[in-house]
Each structure stands twice: as C-alpha cells, then as structure tokens.
Amino acid sequence: MDKKTSIFLKKKFKEYYFRHIEAIESPSRIKEREFGYMTFDRIMIRHISFQNSGDMQARILKESPNSVYYSTSFYEEPSLPMHEKGWKGGDFTFDIDADTLSSPCRKDHDKWICRICGMQQVGIKPKKCPSCKGTRIHEINIACGICLDDAKNEAIKLQDILINDFGIQKANIDTFFSGSMGYHLSIANSDFAEANQAVRSDIVDYVSGQAFLPESLGVSRKSSYENMIDRFPSESEKGWRGRIARYLKDQQNREKHMDTQMILTELFQKVGYRKFKLAIEEAAKKSGATIDPAVTTDIHRILRLPGTLHGKTGLLKKRCKNLENFSPLDDAIAFGSDPIKVIVDDSPQFSLMEEQFGPFKSESIELPMMAAIYLLGQDMAKVDE
Amino acid sequence: MISIDLGQEDLAKYPFLDEAGDYIKARDLSLVDISQPDFNRVIRRARQRVLQAIRSREVSGEMDTPEIEILSFPIALILVKAANLDHLISRYSHAEAIRVEKFLEDEREDLIVEIFRNILKINVILVTSKISFSKHNYKISIIDYLRRATRFHELQWKLINRTVDDGNVYLKSNELIRLIRQEIESKIQDKLKEMVVPQLPQSFIKTIQELSILSPPPPKLTGKVNISPDKYPPCVKAALDLLKKGENLPHYGRFLLTTYLVNIGESVDEIMSLYSRSPDFNERITKYQVEHIAGLKGGRVKYTCPSCRTLITHGFCFKTKECNKIRNPLQFGVKTNLKSNKKRK
Structure with a gap:
C-alpha cells in the first residue's frame, strides 16, 4: 500500500471513530485483557492493557489503527510478555471463515497473485503458478452475499449445537460478523472459562463433527444384530445421534417416507461396516459447523474488537442481534456514499448496500466512500493523485 | 463427610x-x-x-x-x-x-453418588429415563467429563461419541468409574x-x-534418541515430504516438525536447513521461530511435540498401523524400540 493511501485510510478511520467511539464494545474484565493493534504501516503492537473503556477508546481514537484486537483470555498482568502474563481463563470463542468453505461462488470472486512472476487471475488459488510453477502465491478473498450466507449457516449450526448440546442460553452467545469473511461466536463466563487446550480441542471436534464413530450409532465391525433397527437413532434423539439421523433423513428421497432407523439399517446392510463408517463420517462433517480450530484452542489469541473497523474492508466487526436476519454487506457498512476518485488496479465484482461494483481493471473511477475503502484496504486500488 | x-x-x-x-x-x-x-x-x-x-x-x-x-x-x-x-x-x-x-463397578448407586460428590467433588446425577438406545445410569456436566476424559486417547471417549444433552454427558456406571481411576x-x-x-x-x-x-525401577527412556528419518512417525514424514516437494507446509505441520525434531535432539541449524527449501523461506524469521520452539528465545520454554489428538483436531494426523496406541508422535520411535528390545531379551 502506498503512503498516500495509508494516510488517507487512517484519516477516514479517525473520522469514523471520532463520531462512533461509543459504539466500540468494551470486553468484560477489561483490566485483565491484553490489547493489540496493527498500524496502517502493518506494524503489530501487542501487550497493551487498559484500566477502563475510556482509556481504550482514547487510544483507539488517537492511533486510528488498521485493526484493533483484544485477548479472549484474561491475565494477572496482561501487559507483560506472554509467558509472564499469568493466564487466568478465557472466553470460549469460535471463528467461522467463508474462505474455508468451498462455496461455488469463490471461483468468481477470489483472486490470486504469484509473488514470483506477478501473474494474477480471478479464481481459486492454484497450488502452483501455471506460468512460473512457483508456489509463493498470495490470495485475495472477497466475500459475496452467497459465501457469507454459507458462513452464516455454519454459525447457525454452531449456535444450535451450543444451545441444545452444551445447554448454553442463546442470550449468552455473543455473535458477531467479523468485518470481513465470517463470524465470531464468543461465550463469556461459561463453565469452560478455565478449560485447557485439550478440553477446547475436544469441543472443537464435537462441534465440527470430527471422529464420530459408527459404534456411537450402536453398530460395530462385527455386528449382525437382529435388533439393529432398535439401536439406530430416531430424528428426535438428542445430541449427535439425532443430528446424524436428521441429516440422513434430509438426504433421503422425501417420497419414500422411511424412518431414520430403517434408512440406517438398509445402508448398513447394503454397504457393510467400512463404507457405512465413511458415509457416517461424511454425514457428521456436513452436520457439524466448519470452524477454525486454532481460534478456539489457542488460549493466547487476540481477536478483533467488536465495534471496530476491519482494515482490509472498512466494514465493522458488528454484533448480530438476530443472526438469521443479519445482512453483513448492509448492516456492517461503516462508511457513506460520498464520492471519491481512486485508481483501481484489478478488482473482481463485489457488492455493498445492494449496489454492484466492478469488475474494474486499470481504471481511474469515482466510487462511493464505502466501495473505495473496500478496495483501498485490500490493496486493489490507490488514492488518485 | x-x-x-x-x-x-x-x-x-x-x-x-x-x-x-x-x-x-x-x-x-x-x-x-x-x-x-x-x-x-x-x-x-x-x-x-x-x-x-x-x-x-x-x-x-x-x-x-x-x-x-x-x-x-x-x-x-x-x-x-x-x-x-x-x-x-x-x-x-x-x-x-x-x-x-x-x-465401584458393582456398588449401589446412592453410595457412588455420595463418593463422587464428597471425595471427588463431582456432581453426579442419577438418571432414570432412557435417553438413547443403551441405558445410562448417571450424568455429569460436560466440563467435569472433559477434564478427565481428555486423558484417554481412545476415540470412544471423545465427547462426540458420548450421549450429550443440555450441558450433560450421560454415562454407564463402568464408564463413570473408569473416568475417575486417576x-x-x-x-x-x-x-x-x-x-x-x-x-x-x-x-x-x-x-x-x-x-x-x-520392586526394581522401570526402564528409563533416554533423552536423546537417535532416530533416522525412515523411523520418523508418518505425520512428521508427511511434513518433510511436503517441504521436499517445495509445497507450502501448513502452520500446524511446521509446528509439529520443529517440535518433533527439537525434542529428538536435532540442532537448530539442521532444522533450519529443512525449511530453506520452503517457498516462503525467510532465514531471519525461521531462525527466530525455531529457536523460540527450542527454548532458546522468548519465553525460554522448550515446546513439546503436539499430541496425536491435537494433530487430529488440526487435520495433520496420517496414522498408520505402526502408530499402534501412541498418544504423541514422540512415542513413535521410542515405544517401538522398547518393544523390540524386550523381544530380543
């Protein structure tokens, strides 16, 4: 990013924070959290702590950074180096990212650039550059309404598991649009605040449907049960057994009207244990939520602060009061429609506030502020001289 | 009392x-x-x-x-x-x-509940209705369950393979009891x-x-074990293969490879040379990261190798038959060596 563009973005972020500083959410136990931020020169500052939300807001306003982060954990001394902080516990957090889902729209709007020969193309990043065979390929992900909807569906699946299986009240699950590609779910003050990495890791596998065994459905490699049908779950059963049953029922031809025990029995008898196991593993993965395991298991993580701007998009990390009705490309828009002239290098089509922009290629164009910042932040455009 | x-x-x-x-x-x-x-x-x-x-x-x-x-x-x-x-x-x-x-396996339910509540401070609740195809006698909170069950490496102990509802895990008496042996x-x-x-x-x-x-002492496992690359566990081999092919090794693969090699006693320079083939190799950053993991920089804590469970979570487990029942890639060479030593005796 050129100097002029970064100065421009910083100025715009400062103006925004000046008017909306109160909208930045203060995390609970603020004194015990670590904060960090990234400047527009891409320098990461960490191990900061604040006594209260006023101090936090003042610093954010003063620096107007590219991105602001807070630790999901709380510490004895949050500003000390990591190994001296004294971990006390942490919120339970989940991250869902559209770029980890294989939504079909990605081939239309994702973009990659080979860092070696400079070749660039719209589409999913190849393993090797087709031109120079190099593997240093930079990926630019642009989220569209379709893949953000897919991410939202994952978040809804996750909420469902947390509520029904973990007994967590919906009101206690803080759900946010991340400001770019997906959603963050966070649970404060749960039983799991002091859970170690092994516990968090097992919960990741639970919510994402990893390592589900056919034995949990009541059958094993050697089974030739006469009463197999009684062992299989019905759709109304609790936990993963019911979830698998509902998934398979959904997959079935609806005209057949078979109950799930019958579907499972037929499947087991037809394909045998090994293929049954594969089919069940697939069903579990599809019914689980696709999350980034590292965010949940890494207890030293810092996460974007709710109510702050995402440096790459100019969108807000925004609380979703009603996830089902939340529309990120409308509801998380921070900047208005004042026109600004930018030189766009190469941009796929994207849309904000139901208005479509692009594709653009090497052109100087006047865009509404929100669209200009969206491109400037991702280094796809620069401010016009 | x-x-x-x-x-x-x-x-x-x-x-x-x-x-x-x-x-x-x-x-x-x-x-x-x-x-x-x-x-x-x-x-x-x-x-x-x-x-x-x-x-x-x-x-x-x-x-x-x-x-x-x-x-x-x-x-x-x-x-x-x-x-x-x-x-x-x-x-x-x-x-x-x-x-x-x-x-405990044959114990009356009220005494089991008492022992758990008073001695182990686990709130065990008797279950009367049937919630799944098999009968469960007890339920405990998910966190009470996981704090203990994550010690076991068999997949049937993973939370996903348990009957879970509304914050509780349902258990049969033998399962509840196995959980608290430790x-x-x-x-x-x-x-x-x-x-x-x-x-x-x-x-x-x-x-x-x-x-x-x-009561003779158990055989000691020595710190530095000379393991030749063909004896590395499959996950470490997979990480090395990716590097050799010049492909990008995901973060967790890097962490595994480095911690494994540090723990079997390879030097920082030897490890660095492996990464030099990586497409995004940066000598300064790699050196810092390897030294950090080896406990020479930063927190001065030598990192241990991630467990097999953690590798499964991060999608970097390439289990083979030879893995047998190891819980950590570091046991791969060591346990097998011990076994073959015993056989020779």
Whole structure:
C-alpha cells in the first residue's frame, strides 16, 4: 500500500471513530485483557492493557489503527510478555471463515497473485503458478452475499449445537460478523472459562463433527444384530445421534417416507461396516459447523474488537442481534456514499448496500466512500493523485 | 463427610475414606500392637497388597474379614512410604485404584453418588429415563467429563461419541468409574506423600527391605534418541515430504516438525536447513521461530511435540498401523524400540 493511501485510510478511520467511539464494545474484565493493534504501516503492537473503556477508546481514537484486537483470555498482568502474563481463563470463542468453505461462488470472486512472476487471475488459488510453477502465491478473498450466507449457516449450526448440546442460553452467545469473511461466536463466563487446550480441542471436534464413530450409532465391525433397527437413532434423539439421523433423513428421497432407523439399517446392510463408517463420517462433517480450530484452542489469541473497523474492508466487526436476519454487506457498512476518485488496479465484482461494483481493471473511477475503502484496504486500488 | 450410613464392608472396600480412618482411630491401636502375633494376618495382607501391586499391578479385594482389609491398608501405606521409592508409590497407588474401581463397578448407586460428590467433588446425577438406545445410569456436566476424559486417547471417549444433552454427558456406571481411576490414584498418592513414617518395629523393617528388592525401577527412556528419518512417525514424514516437494507446509505441520525434531535432539541449524527449501523461506524469521520452539528465545520454554489428538483436531494426523496406541508422535520411535528390545531379551 502506498503512503498516500495509508494516510488517507487512517484519516477516514479517525473520522469514523471520532463520531462512533461509543459504539466500540468494551470486553468484560477489561483490566485483565491484553490489547493489540496493527498500524496502517502493518506494524503489530501487542501487550497493551487498559484500566477502563475510556482509556481504550482514547487510544483507539488517537492511533486510528488498521485493526484493533483484544485477548479472549484474561491475565494477572496482561501487559507483560506472554509467558509472564499469568493466564487466568478465557472466553470460549469460535471463528467461522467463508474462505474455508468451498462455496461455488469463490471461483468468481477470489483472486490470486504469484509473488514470483506477478501473474494474477480471478479464481481459486492454484497450488502452483501455471506460468512460473512457483508456489509463493498470495490470495485475495472477497466475500459475496452467497459465501457469507454459507458462513452464516455454519454459525447457525454452531449456535444450535451450543444451545441444545452444551445447554448454553442463546442470550449468552455473543455473535458477531467479523468485518470481513465470517463470524465470531464468543461465550463469556461459561463453565469452560478455565478449560485447557485439550478440553477446547475436544469441543472443537464435537462441534465440527470430527471422529464420530459408527459404534456411537450402536453398530460395530462385527455386528449382525437382529435388533439393529432398535439401536439406530430416531430424528428426535438428542445430541449427535439425532443430528446424524436428521441429516440422513434430509438426504433421503422425501417420497419414500422411511424412518431414520430403517434408512440406517438398509445402508448398513447394503454397504457393510467400512463404507457405512465413511458415509457416517461424511454425514457428521456436513452436520457439524466448519470452524477454525486454532481460534478456539489457542488460549493466547487476540481477536478483533467488536465495534471496530476491519482494515482490509472498512466494514465493522458488528454484533448480530438476530443472526438469521443479519445482512453483513448492509448492516456492517461503516462508511457513506460520498464520492471519491481512486485508481483501481484489478478488482473482481463485489457488492455493498445492494449496489454492484466492478469488475474494474486499470481504471481511474469515482466510487462511493464505502466501495473505495473496500478496495483501498485490500490493496486493489490507490488514492488518485 | 458422607451422609449415608457406611458399614464395615463399605469401609473395607474404600479404606481411603475419612470414615475408615475414624474407624481405625476408634480402635486405638499402636504399631507395636499391630506387630504382635494377634495381628499377623493384618501384616500378611498388607505385605500382600504391596506385592500384588509390584507383580500384577492390581490389588485384589479380600472381603472375607473386612476388618483385616481396613487395617491392612494404612499398614501397606507405611510399608510403601518407608521403602522410599518413587516408582513404588505410583505403582502401588495405581494398583489400589484398580481395586477400588472394581468395587465401584458393582456398588449401589446412592453410595457412588455420595463418593463422587464428597471425595471427588463431582456432581453426579442419577438418571432414570432412557435417553438413547443403551441405558445410562448417571450424568455429569460436560466440563467435569472433559477434564478427565481428555486423558484417554481412545476415540470412544471423545465427547462426540458420548450421549450429550443440555450441558450433560450421560454415562454407564463402568464408564463413570473408569473416568475417575486417576483421581482415586491421586488421592492415595496424596495420602502417601503427606504421610510421616513413625518409628517402626523391627519386623516391619525386614518386610520393607524385602519389598524394595522385589520392586526394581522401570526402564528409563533416554533423552536423546537417535532416530533416522525412515523411523520418523508418518505425520512428521508427511511434513518433510511436503517441504521436499517445495509445497507450502501448513502452520500446524511446521509446528509439529520443529517440535518433533527439537525434542529428538536435532540442532537448530539442521532444522533450519529443512525449511530453506520452503517457498516462503525467510532465514531471519525461521531462525527466530525455531529457536523460540527450542527454548532458546522468548519465553525460554522448550515446546513439546503436539499430541496425536491435537494433530487430529488440526487435520495433520496420517496414522498408520505402526502408530499402534501412541498418544504423541514422540512415542513413535521410542515405544517401538522398547518393544523390540524386550523381544530380543
């Protein structure tokens, strides 16, 4: 990013924070959290702590950074180096990212650039550059309404598991649009605040449907049960057994009207244990939520602060009061429609506030502020001289 | 304190309970009294308890004369403590825990609930209705479950393979009991650690010497194990393969490869040379990261290799038959080596 563009973005972020500083959410136990931020020169500052939300807001306003982060954990001394902080516990957090889902729209709007020969193309990043065979390929992900909807569906699946299986009240699950590609779910003050990495890791596998065994459905490699049908779950059963049953029922031809025990029995008898196991593993993965395991298991993580701007998009990390009705490309828009002239290098089509922009290629164009910042932040455009 | 009435048999089964201690106190016996011929059977049983721990790793339950079973427990503790061997302490605690586990498996439900609530501080709730195809007798909170179950590496203990509803995990009695073996073991170990050995009668000293001779220390695992790359675990091999092909190795693969090599004693330079083929190699950053993991920079903590479970979570497990039942890639060479050594003997 050129100097002029970064100065421009910083100025715009400062103006925004000046008017909306109160909208930045203060995390609970603020004194015990670590904060960090990234400047527009891409320098990461960490191990900061604040006594209260006023101090936090003042610093954010003063620096107007590219991105602001807070630790999901709380510490004895949050500003000390990591190994001296004294971990006390942490919120339970989940991250869902559209770029980890294989939504079909990605081939239309994702973009990659080979860092070696400079070749660039719209589409999913190849393993090797087709031109120079190099593997240093930079990926630019642009989220569209379709893949953000897919991410939202994952978040809804996750909420469902947390509520029904973990007994967590919906009101206690803080759900946010991340400001770019997906959603963050966070649970404060749960039983799991002091859970170690092994516990968090097992919960990741639970919510994402990893390592589900056919034995949990009541059958094993050697089974030739006469009463197999009684062992299989019905759709109304609790936990993963019911979830698998509902998934398979959904997959079935609806005209057949078979109950799930019958579907499972037929499947087991037809394909045998090994293929049954594969089919069940697939069903579990599809019914689980696709999350980034590292965010949940890494207890030293810092996460974007709710109510702050995402440096790459100019969108807000925004609380979703009603996830089902939340529309990120409308509801998380921070900047208005004042026109600004930018030189766009190469941009796929994207849309904000139901208005479509692009594709653009090497052109100087006047865009509404929100669209200009969206491109400037991702280094796809620069401010016009 | 347990709020239901405990009989002599209950105390014999669970002699680590405070109530069993009170029972012995009320008898007002000294060690000198116990060393008299009248109590020969107590001493014999105490010696047998320790011997069973050494030989079969499991103490039997002898319920013909409950009193002997109660009295012999603290005597066995004295014998173990006085032998002053760390490995005997852990071996004995483990063997006694298995004995307790066997009794708990057939125990009445109300006593199980009491023992869990009072001794282990786990809120166990009796379940009356059937929630899945198999009958579960108990439920505990997910966090109480996971704190213990994550010690086990078999997949059936993973939360996803349990019956879970509304914040609780449903368990059969044998599962509930298996879950807390370690804690019973720790309870007994704690008792042993806190114990002060009193002045011992001569007859005890002979028994202690005999037990010490019969309890050799376990084979030691040496720190630096020379493992040739063809003996690396499949996940480490997969990471190396990706690097060799010049493909991008995901973060977790890098962490695994580096921690593994650091822990088997490879030098920072040797490890660095592997990464030099990586498409995004940056010597300065790589050097810092490798040194950080080796405990030479930053927090000065040498990182250990992630467990197999963690690797599964991060999608970097390439399990083969040879992995057998290892829990950590570092055990791959070591456990196999130990086994083949044994065979040769």
